[in-house]
Amino acid sequence: MGAGHGHDHGVSANSDKRWLAGALAVIVTFLIGEVIVGIIAQSLALLSDAAHMTTDAASIVLALVAIRLAARPATGRMTFGWKRVEILSAQANGLTLLLLALWLGYEAIRRLFEPPDVHGPLVLITALVGVAVNVLATWMISRADRTSLNIEGAFQHILNDLYAFIATAVAGLVIILTGWVRADVIATLIVVALMTKAGVGLIRKSSRIFLEAAPEHLDPERIGRDMADRDGVTEVHDLHIWEITSGSPALSAHVLVRTGHDCHAVREDIAHMLDHEHHIEHVTLQVDHASPKLLDIGVRDSDSGHCGGPHGPTHLARASVAHRH
Structure with missing residues (x-):
């Protein structure tokens, strides 16, 4: 994935x-x-x-x-x-x-x-x-x-x-x-x-x-929001951006996709966006369908069986944020 x-x-x-x-x-x-x-x-x-x-x-x-x-x-x-x-x-x-x-x-x-x-x-x-x-x-x-x-x-x-x-x-x-x-x-x-x-x-x-800090020209918060706002995405967490060496940014993340959407298509869409809008070519994405429990009542992902506890901030799709409020 x-x-x-x-x-x-x-x-x-x-x-x-x-x-x-x-x-x-x-x-x-x-x-x-x-x-x-x-x-x-x-x-x-x-x-x-x-x-x-x-x-x-x-x-x-x-x-x-x-x-x-x-x-x-x-x-x-x-x-x-x-x-x-x-x-x-x-x-x-x-x-x-x-x-x-x-x-x-x-x-x-x-x-x-x-x-x-x-x-x-x-x-x-x-x-x-x-x-x-x-x-x-x-x-x-x-x-x-x-x-x-x-x-x-x-x-x-x-x-x-x-x-x-x-x-x-x-x-x-x-x-x-x-x-x-x-x-x-x-x-x-x-x-x-x-x-x-x-x-x-x-x-x-x-x-x-x-120290594997994000490159100075890349804003992880903005990138996380852009990923979460792609069609079919409900949540992005475990987002890490670093450089292997100067001029070679890399990104990894766990992406949760709404039921009924094609995980492979969502992954390709996010990878294309990251390449063309943020110039990040080295991308590794774990893509899973979000559980109905997570979508319906806003349970944290650590309770959904996908992760043993997300690291760092969580980026939610705007529709999910509106639903939870």
Whole structure:
């Protein structure tokens, strides 16, 4: 008594891997040179950018591994396959952003009181090259499917690095024009704030999926009412809406149908409505005829023999609500 759909995302996944791999090659090449220049210039902003770019590279590698694992078919005990690995990757990216922000924030505050000599021209030149590199890498990853929280995690790493290089370039210019070396530290603190915001956002979104909360763009109350208002339906309960992975909402529910209506036809009608009006394709419905006892005197479903006690709110057809009142 269910409706489901299978989808082949192979072409999209291959395209995503190509864009990610290209961005990884660009980042690693620049990263090596930036570490050398950062040490010579004694710039915390450059070294912090290099540290961030290291996590950028790691986040892309993690995303590529997650894409490869997520493509594995559902077998054995892994009945959903390995799709949740992508969410683990996104959460790991969020955590690394927060940890890196914590370390850089500490170093920046320490340098506010004991600022080292910073070579402004080297900082400026390297930062400008870094802006160009990150614009290219950001564009590459933006071409991949960013509805995937896994890819969005890698994208946020690269985007924040772009912001970091812009701030570092400004700091280098300030040092050249004024000699104020603390500009390097201020640039680092700006980057820390941006990294914290991105990290918190990734962790919040990935945690919603792990907690099996309904996707933010779907309203379970409205969906429950829409299901209960379909022709022949008297009640909907045990309604659960969650995401297996980002962009893959799923729904399950127990639907009670009036006597005389075709359960199979009602199920097909509800599945069609959920697909076309709410864009939920992965649907599992248990459909039963409501007992006469339930229809006549409004006995709870737990007394009708269908369930051992419904979980969550119950959605009644409007005709049933009017009858009970």
